[in-house]
Amino acid sequence: MASQEGIREAIALIRGATAASLATSAQGQPFASLVTPAPAPDLSPLLWLSALSAHTRQLAADPRCALMFTGTAEGPNPQTAPRVTVTGLAERVAEDQAAPLKARWLARHPYAALYADFADFGLWRVAIGGALHVGGFARAERIKASELAPDPAAVAAILAAESDIIGHMNADHPDAVAAIARGLLGAGPGDWRMVTIDVDGADISDGNQSVRLAFLAPLSDSEDARAALIRAAREGRNRLQG
Structure with missing residues (x-):
């Protein structure tokens, strides 16, 4: 069982992130990109993605993915930064269900209103399967999805x-x-x-x-x-x- 301190820090990193690294794959070849997430009420990361992007096409073909959320390092060593890597399955949110979640995503990223209505964009939601939290240098623990999930x-x-x-x-x-x-x-x-x-x-x-x-x-x-x-x-x- 993960520590309560580690669980709370992992949740704070996911809830507070304005950017994250997204890992996808294409025919077995790993691929990483920068995305701008926002959390759904149940903590599921929301992503507003363009169909023109490589990572969106890769998620459509294989929904398995990972997101890394990173905090601020305590000093010059980047390894001291707290971070959490979340693994899960991504799914595009149906258009008739997307409006309130899209509004939530835009609340975190208001600048994106300039392109939020472009036809090639759509809302994706990542169902969390588990996580690895690193509280700093050499401080790692695995967290179950059930431990992250709010009541x-x-x-x-x-x-x-x-x-x-x-x-x-x-x-x-x-x-x-x-x-x-x-x-x-x-x-x-x-x-x-x-x-x-x-x-x-x-x-x-x-x-x-x-x-x-x-x-x-x-x-x-x-x-x-x-x-x-x-x-x-x-x-x-x-x-x-x-």
Whole structure:
């Protein structure tokens, strides 16, 4: 069984990534490329891919793939960076089911609105089969898919409340959202608005870029979300005030 610390760091890396390395294969030949993922509420990585890309054609022929999410190294040695490699199966999301997940992907990558409606693009979802987490140099452990997966009841509860939470924060507490973005997450000035929330954190965007708030513990319901956001806003204000 993987350590709780390793599981939480792996989840944070997957949830917070704006880029990842995708490994596919073509007739047995490995291939690696850069992709821009966003997590679905259940943690499944979402990819907005062009049919013109080699990796998309390869996934269509063989859905087996891997994604590597990498954090920041502690010093000059890149091996000190935390990272997690996720293996799984990729599947294109049906068009009649893609809209809410595409909106979630765009919330993480708002700049992509310029090409998000091009006809050759489509949404893909990777079903996680397992992971290898490396917490730094010579610190590795395997994590089962079941250990990464969030509680389905909690996922459903937060997803059901998401629209109300986001609307309330943006309409009634924009100062709190700005305090979280600028004071807690180090973002610069801007019209910061909450755009997603899930059991592990929330995305805040200024319309061009997004920053990620990771909660200290997974949420179970909207009351947990309220407490986590109040705590984050308070800490953000304290940091802004010095």
